[in-house]
Amino acid sequence: MSLLIDVPRGLQSARIYHDRDVFDLEMERIFARTWLFLTHECMIPNKGDFITTRMGQDEVIVVRQQDGGIKAFLNVCRHRGARVCPVEAGNARGFVCNYHGWSYGTDGALQSMPFEKELYRGRLDKRTHGLREVAQVTSYHGFVYGNFDAQAPSLLDYLGEARFYLDIWMEANGGAELVGPPARSMVHCNWKAPSENFVGDAYHVGWTHAAALKAGGSMLAPMSGNAMLPPAGAGLQVATRYGHGLGILYDVNPGAHDTPLAQEILAWQAKKRPAMEKAYGALRTRYYGSHINGSVFPNNTYLWGSSLFKVWHPHAPDRTECFTWAIVEKDMPQDLKQRIANSLHRTFGVAGYWEADDNDNMESESQLSRGHMTRQGFMNAQMGIGGDREDPELPGVVGESAIGETSYRGYFRFYEETMRAKSWAEMPVQDSTWKRQLIEAGSGLDPDPAGEAMVPAQAAA
Ligand code: FES
Ligand SMILES: [Fe+2]
Known part of the structure; x- marks a missing residue:
């Protein structure tokens, strides 16, 4: 395991995407005992x-x-x-x-x-x-989770500090529900490729989705082709215990990537904001009107602001079944819920024009990791490393900008912890410990022009 994840340096072995032994251990140590x-x-x-x-x-x-x-x-x-x-x-x-x-x-x-x-x-x-x-x-607020392990912490404890952010859309606005049945599709990728993408990758949006951003008239269209970087203070990333993570892009919650529908959803939200502000305060009401990408470790993904909710079911190291639902607010009119679901399936459904962009990347990084030489290498999640911190207002470990890889590092820090441990009893890591591991990550890095210093010593040997 020491060669798979290098927490201090923010690196992950390419073996995690295409190795049968790693996959089998994930079934035992992750899927048989996490929520x-x-x-x-x-x-x-x-x-x-x-x-x-x-x-x-x-x-x-x-x-x-x-x-x-x-x-x-x-x-x-x-x-x-x-x-x-x-x-x-x-x-x-x-x-x-x-x-x-x-x-x-x-x-x-x-x-x-x-x-x-x-x-x-x-x-x-x-x-x-x-x-x-x-x-x-x-x-949890109507979202049902299961765990094969009777010794696992309760779901409430497992979600832990992530609840501060999840509650904003799961509870504080009157509650959310899903429009089903889920669309199902098989993707030729490893289950972690999409799960890690949604936990913290705002970096790819302007580039991978350049055409999609414009095609649907999305409110995020100015990012198309990396024409602009969200300015400082435009958002943040968060990692919480047990590998959960998210990213927030402030004050951008179109609800759908097509303009007329987005305007209708924004008007709906505007009506609810005064009551929310009274009950939950200005900060969390701002998040209600923001775009939040995130994953509940290990394989449950959401985009609040794009109305997306997914699960990535592992079938094999390079085969993952995707279930997709639309997230809607419980008290929305039925007709609006259905139109949001229709829009979601046009963007992120089985043949969605955003989904196809993503799947191309998910499949290439998974399939290429099969290569003998490729799998000797490490993948990099060092963006923003050294800038992670605790915040007096915000639970978890917080990254320094809207685009970064803080939540990737948190996701794989816990991945490493759970893959090592034979039982929950062997995972007694305290809040202060895991937070310090993330905050101190990168402190020993000494980048050099050849990039050699970024490679873990074990891997170079
Ligand atoms: S009745 Fe189920 S396998 Fe025989
Ligand atoms: Fe994407």
Whole structure:
């Protein structure tokens, strides 16, 4: 692991994008024990409502219980392991396996098997053959996350300081929800490539999306072709414990990248701002009207201000399934919600004209890392290194400008921590420790014209 992530220097080995051993360890150390987004409560409002999704490479069913709670189970029959629920969503009294017909309740209990008396003769204990349950399932402002690890910290603790920023759009404006069902697509990239991009890459927007910025009449169009750099003080980046991170571009929240719709959303927000300001203060109300890009570690991405919400499901080192929803405010008129979703799918949906720009980069960095020589190298996330700090008003570690790689460094600092540890008990890192690691990063760097000093000693050996 010491060669994969160099926290003090802000470097990451190219192996993390295309190495089967690294991928397998990620499934064990990240996807089997961190909190993973499952669904929004609005997708399963009634008893028996369910959706199917993934947690790492495992398929799961998420289902509303008779008591109104939510549980999640492996979508795998306890007989011979066939898929129990073959559809993406619906309402059911239970699930019947397609192979031999074992039948389970929505609570996961094994209810009956064909010819139970005649063939099993009371020798199979049904109580121990229910669907395997996800250890922890918690809803945060309606956003439902699951965790396979019963020892993991609670979702509230896991989100930690990130909640200060998430609450601005998840709660403070009256709450947010998703418009589904999610669009699904397969991208030939490693799952981290897009997840790290959304955690902190404002750098690529003006360049990668140069044409897209103009095509839709986006409010961000002046950035097209890197014609301008957001001025000093135009935004910031934040890293919080457990790898979450975000970037804020102040006072730019078009809600959609097409002008008439954006104007309508801005007018909607303007009406809500006075009440928000009273309840949540001027700073967080400003963030409500700002563009926020971010990822909840490991694979859940959002763009508040572009109405985007995604999950990156790993299938293989270079295959990632993307689920895409639109984020809308709960109290918006239904018609407005639908038009925002339509706009979101034109930009960041399966064939969206922003999405295609991004996927080209995600796929090239992942596929090229397969090369024997390429994978000996390191990728660079040093922008702004040495300028990260704590802020009296803002939770987390804060970077020095709107464009930088502070949240990349925070993301990979935790990635390194969790990949090393055999259990949550081995991750006792305190706030002061991880913050110091980020703030002091870069202090030993002595850039030279040949760039040699930027290469970790181990890698050069
Ligand atoms: S595998 Fe499901 S009933 Fe046999
Ligand atoms: Fe992008």
